[in-house]
Amino acid sequence: MPSSHVTPAIVLRVVNYGESDRIVTLFGRDTGRLSALARGARKSQRRFAGGLSLCAVGSAAVRERPGAELGTLVRFDATASHAALGADVARMAHAAYAAELVGKLCAPHQAEPSVFDWMEEFLRLLDADGASAERLRVFELGLLSGLGFGPVLDTCAVCGGGSFAGRDPADVAFRWDPDGGGAVCTACARGGRPLQAAVRAALVRLARTALADATAEALPPDVNRDCREALLEIINHHVSGPLKTVEFIAKVARAAGGQP
Ligand SMILES: [Zn+2]
Numbered sequence: 001m002p003s004s005h006v007t008p009a010i011v012l013r014v015v016n017y018g019e020s021d022r023i024v025t026l027f028g029r030d031t032g033r034l035s036a037l038a039r040g041a042r043k044s045q046r047r048f049a050g051g052l053s054l055c056a057v058g059s060a061a062v063r064e065r066p067g068a069e070l071g072t073l074v075r076f077d078a079t080a081s082h083a084a085l086g087a088d089v090a091r092m093a094h095a096a097y098a099a100e101l102v103g104k105l106c107a108p109h110q111a112e113p114s115v116f117d118w119m120e121e122f123l124r125l126l127d128a129d130g131a132s133a134e135r136l137r138v139f140e141l142g143l144l145s146g147l148g149f150g151p152v153l154d155t156c157a158v159c160g161g162g163s164f165a166g167r168d169p170a171d172v173a174f175r176w177d178p179d180g181g182g183a184v185c186t187a188c189a190r191g192g193r194p195l196q197a198a199v200r201a202a203l204v205r206l207a208r209t210a211l212a213d214a215t216a217e218a219l220p221p222d223v224n225r226d227c228r229e230a231l232l233e234i235i236n237h238h239v240s241g242p243l244k245t246v247e248f249i250a251k252v253a254r255a256a257g258g259q260p
Contacts, residue, residue: 002065007031009060009076010119012103014052016042024052024073025103026060029116033106036062036073048076055085055095055123080120082127090131093252097245098122098139104239105147115146121211133224133259134206135214136249140231141207151182151234154204158188174200178233199226224259 005028012033013025022041027033041048058078064071085091102119106112122139129135144150156162162174162185177184177192183200184192202223206214219227232246253260 002063004061004063004074005031006059006061008079008116008120009058010099010102010116010123011052011054011056011058011076012099014054022052023070024076026062026073027102027106027116027119028060028062028111029113030111031062032110032112033103033108034062034064034071035069036060036064036071038073038076041073047074049078051078052076053086054092055082055099056080057082057120057123080124080127082123084127084130085123088130090252090256090258091126093245093249094126094131094136095123097136097243097249098126100243100245101140101143101235104243105143105149105235112146115143118142118146118211125211125214129215131258132215133228133253134209134219135211137203137206137219137224137227137231138209138211138214140235141203142211144231144234145207149234149238150207151178151203151230153183153200153207156183156185156188157181158184161185173197176230176233178237182234195230196226198223199230202227203230219259221259228260 007028007030009026009028011024012027015023017023020040020043022038023035024038025035038052041052056078057080058076060076061074062071063074085095098119157180173186174183174195175189175192176195177189183195202219250260
């Protein structure tokens, strides 16, 4: 028996298929990630109102057969146009990166409503305020912790010691060890690389920052760079193959004289 769902959904990927169809990867709030054939989507806009563009948010009606990898997208009605995303290359780069991360980190057919809400809020703020390196770090941290991959930051991931509470961060020496769960104190560390106190302090702070407050966080460029590299190590630990959008963001940021 085929089953039908109507769910809030974000378009993660669109690939043309044949003369008139598209294959769409969706992140459904109630369904998780799934792929579906949108018949006639290249020719008819009627059943796919507002268009099936990258990071479009809307209501998707999907029909699936048990055991079939590809469902059928019956309708998609965009509810948030996010007009600025397509008009600005920096916004587009951040949106494409967010879509790639969610597509690669989330397991298929596993509903993650809080991760869906996190991405939807990120896209709305990205559209309204523009691309921000700080907000992208907050998004990465929230996404990782929402999926159970969040690194331990404010204490040692092994012994639980080394809290910042009541201490100068510079007094506590740590290493960054994605295999060991995140920040690991030098007494426990078996690998990893040095983690500067300022970088750990920034990661701790960013992990507690709301997406809406993130643009107020002014990260020094070297601290942002180290936070970004540390988080990419965690992300790469959980995805297979290289992330295609990382270099895109870096190129766009360099061209604009900003930070990726
Ligand atoms: Zn320790």
